[in-house]
Amino acid sequence: MAPAPLRDLADRPELRCLNTATLGYREPVAVTAQRAAAAGFGWITLWRSEIDERQAARDAEAIRAAGVRVRSYCRTAYLAHASEAARLQAVDENRRALEAAAALGARELIAVVGGLAEESRDVDGSRAQILRGLEALMPAVEATGVRVALEPLHPFYAADRSLLNTIAQAQAWCETLDPEGRHFGIAVDAYHVWWDPLLAASIAGAGPRIRAFHVSDWLRHTQEPLLDRGMMGDGVIDLKRLRAMVEATGFDGPVEVEIFSRDRWWKEDPDVVLRTCRERLRTVC
């Protein structure tokens, strides 16, 4: 059977999402929302640091007024810590993030789960702490109706940002946390997963768990995998092929552009960035 054709992203704002990180956090969220809407994005994904969570409803209103909706909210506090107090504090933080996400009308809270606990070399122990921290969020997830999307991060970040490093691992965690698949899903970010020898099988296996799909590009000779992401098409990732895998699972959400690029795109005029993103969504994604 031939694979289904890719969805046509042209003239479909509801299939395009802008992660605000792409513009380098240089302007207030309301301004970013206006720019995104003008550039043909139907959704934005926000970061906690960009808004005042005590007044999330006010930001939500400004975003709606600009003509876009909030798709996901970034991101959880790290969950593995040396002290029980710090672990509990992280769970509290994440509960507040879920509440703010709900006030913003976001579908998912993106979970970047954290690396090793401070001073620890215990990968399995830290992973177990992270799982317990996620488990502790279940009541808030149920109360808010906001899902948690576990985002596997590139293994480069295993020590200090995330011990969740492959889609298959995220899938196994979802099965443990939420066998019925109501509350915990997966965010697939091309930048983090493109190298995975088990990529096709993992995406097929994750199936309806996939709740978000992020694109950018891996520059062939990157030296710095945190803030040196490439614009789609400028690197080595076959984004059309990856999107085909994701869409074959039935994924019907927007394609979200998320580019951390301190020295290139964050120095560019925001409207130029957005026009380029939209063009590349059409041509290479």
Add this chain to the structure above:
Amino acid sequence: MAPAPLRDLADRPELRCLNTATLGYREPVAVTAQRAAAAGFGWITLWRSEIDERQAARDAEAIRAAGVRVRSYCRTAYLAHASEAARLQAVDENRRALEAAAALGARELIAVVGGLAEESRDVDGSRAQILRGLEALMPAVEATGVRVALEPLHPFYAADRSLLNTIAQAQAWCETLDPEGRHFGIAVDAYHVWWDPLLAASIAGAGPRIRAFHVSDWLRHTQEPLLDRGMMGDGVIDLKRLRAMVEATGFDGPVEVEIFSRDRWWKEDPDVVLRTCRERLRTVC
């Protein structure tokens, strides 16, 4: 059943190997061999660029005279290329490397297989080219008696250095290339594999395929994963636990120290580096 105790590395030169990269390639191989012997290493692993392969027997003699043996030889030329001519040239290069390895008395040629072919985004296609390139080495492997040890590299290098990124993937390739397990094995380098969610199962599954075990450390906040490796004990890897996994498969080779550290250890006095390595092998590996 309790796991077998770790082998005691103290006073066992035959269980200690120095990869010459650890000293930063600052001195002739014969001098490095003398220093290694004096510091209690029974083996060294060499790089192609360090010797004149047309006169490998002469270097081999100098190394033997210093009192150490050559364990492995680094490394294969990259195997995925845009042109057939470049692919054939890489196979020729690797044949010459196997011959030099034999002349040096090395047990294994370390295979760093290469990333994507030039200008390519085709991960599967490049991996297929790499497999064909390895397959083409079989006659030279049989003729020389030198094994090929496939070294999975950290996914950070997938684009430009290696599309072989996990132990399980290396194991699958070995099964394809050499079902009987005579010619193709695996080099496990702590730095490259420590983060793998499937680490314990992959090592157990690789079993007698494991032909080399390399140690160094991953610095928690490393910015540069090529030349910023840490001394064992200075980073986040639980090296004793990893060695226990490897030794539980029956691995009886030496523990090889391989530290690429341009700004720290390559600037240190070579004998201090070697003393530190030996001490850390005793205390944290």
